[in-house]
Amino acid sequence: MPRIAQGEKEYFSISELAHLLNATLETSFPRIRFEGEISECTLAKSGHLYMRLKDDTSQLEAVMWRGNAQTLTFKPERGVQVLCEGRPNLYAGSGKLQMVLSSMSPSGEGALQRRFLELKAKLEKEGLFDLSRKRQLPFFPNAIGVVTSASGAVIHDIMVKIKERMPSLPVYLVDVRVQGEGAAHEIAEGIKLLNEHSKVDVMIVGRGGGSLEDLWAFNEEEVVRAIFASRIPVISSVGHESDVSLSDFAADKRAPTPTAAAEMVVPKRSDLVARIEELSGRLSEYSRWFSVFEQHVDILDQRLSSKMEAIFQHAESALKRGEASLKALHPQRILQLSSQRVSALEMQLGSALERVLSSKKNPVAVLAGRLEALNPYKVLKRGYSLVQKDGHVVSNALELKKNDPLHIVFGEGDVRARVE
Amino acid sequence: MAKEKEITIETLLEAKDPAKLLQELPFEQSLHLLETLVAAVERGALPLERSIQSYEKGALIVEHLRETLTKAEARLATLKRGKGGEIVES
Numbered sequence: 001m002p003r004i005a006q007g008e009k010e011y012f013s014i015s016e017l018a019h020l021l022n023a024t025l026e027t028s029f030p031r032i033r034f035e036g037e038i039s040e041c042t043l044a045k046s047g048h049l050y051m052r053l054k055d056d057t058s059q060l061e062a063v064m065w066r067g068n069a070q071t072l073t074f075k076p077e078r079g080v081q082v083l084c085e086g087r088p089n090l091y092a093g094s095g096k097l098q099m100v101l102s103s104m105s106p107s108g109e110g111a112l113q114r115r116f117l118e119l120k121a122k123l124e125k126e127g128l129f130d131l132s133r134k135r136q137l138p139f140f141p142n143a144i145g146v147v148t149s150a151s152g153a154v155i156h157d158i159m160v161k162i163k164e165r166m167p168s169l170p171v172y173l174v175d176v177r178v179q180g181e182g183a184a185h186e187i188a189e190g191i192k193l194l195n196e197h198s199k200v201d202v203m204i205v206g207r208g209g210g211s212l213e214d215l216w217a218f219n220e221e222e223v224v225r226a227i228f229a230s231r232i233p234v235i236s237s238v239g240h241e242s243d244v245s246l247s248d249f250a251a252d253k254r255a256p257t258p259t260a261a262a263e264m265v266v267p268k269r270s271d272l273v274a275r276i277e278e279l280s281g282r283l284s285e286y287s288r289w290f291s292v293f294e295q296h297v298d299i300l301d302q303r304l305s306s307k308m309e310a311i312f313q314h315a316e317s318a319l320k321r322g323e324a325s326l327k328a329l330h331p332q333r334i335l336q337l338s339s340q341r342v343s344a345l346e347m348q349l350g351s352a353l354e355r356v357l358s359s360k361k362n363p364v365a366v367l368a369g370r371l372e373a374l375n376p377y378k379v380l381k382r383g384y385s386l387v388q389k390d391g392h393v394v395s396n397a398l399e400l401k402k403n404d405p406l407h408i409v410f411g412e413g414d415v416r417a418r419v420e
Numbered sequence: 421m422a423k424e425k426e427i428t429i430e431t432l433l434e435a436k437d438p439a440k441l442l443q444e445l446p447f448e449q450s451l452h453l454l455e456t457l458v459a460a461v462e463r464g465a466l467p468l469e470r471s472i473q474s475y476e477k478g479a480l481i482v483e484h485l486r487e488t489l490t491k492a493e494a495r496l497a498t499l500k501r502g503k504g505g506e507i508v509e510s
Binding site for chain 2: 138139140142150155159168170171172173174175189193194196197269272273275276279280282283285
């Protein structure tokens, strides 16, 4: 109510007026969102943030109380464009109108983040991020492609890793701008170039750390579509580990750093060498070969011993026959002759037996010893031959008929023959 | 991307030019082939004829793989699109 009446007119005090104005503002002006540029900014000792916000023709004072000011995720400075939410307040003490801010964020980032989410939703819907389409990375690529800035950290870190693990691996670089106007187009073209060039089995696409704005090219639709369309698997390495870009979603694999990306595709030469040497060693272990040839030696041995057995028996029965027919002749003369012949036959038998006994042992023992060596051809050099008919090895004589054509391989050379 | 071929031990043993075949195979496949081959020889699963051939071909693969791994220095080539749209390597 007006305090002073002067005749019929009523006059409010300044305080009352200020209070009234403030009350009007508060009721008719609820929370409002607005954008402006910070032209002045002071953080008082109290923790409250005092600012001036302007646009081209106007300015307003603004304040953010300590509680809210402490939760700011960026540093407010002169020149920064900000998005704010707040309420007007007329501070009676100074007569100043100020906006009391409940929230403030840098205008650029806010807009970009919204765009990011919109794009993400749109492209996800199209299936560009589908897990099912992600390809396997090659185990040992013939060559690696890289789309990044020639002067950046990405190519540098990758080359370091390659020199360490597999220096012989060729790297093809497409030098592109990684931020700013036109960067997205260059990156997309780089990916297409590598696909056309067609010598790499995998590629790494990315750039070093930066703000959302710096990394923005890797969120552009053009780049995401190029990654999706790439025949060659793509690893993305964009920004730092905590940075997320739409390229990461479209890529076949995402690496937190360029070094990690290189580790995903470059196998360690030392590991591979070890694996090959192990296999080579096993291949040379001929104890397995031994069993194969043992079989064949056994067969040969049997044939040999049955032959010798036959000779022995033949000699024995010849001797017996001789003895019998001797008895039929004149005793004296016959006895003389016969004892000579007996001794002779005895000797023959003896040496035949000797031969049988020693030769029976010999080939087998010798073979057994020699065969712990190596190459199957060494067996052939021992005098054995490999007999083949129609390209197949013959190990059973019963398989053969008269006139069968044979191919016989010796330790040295080979011949063609026919069975008699 | 390198071509994916179905190569078995049989294919390798019967190939007219096994060295050429190996050149065209991706490293991974050659290595896998060698492992299969060595395992088969060890099992004694192969008849004599095959065993001999497998030993020879196995040694061939080992040589090829060793050679691939000991090739020369790191190579960085830069690619760009030339004026006529062709790819220029430097």
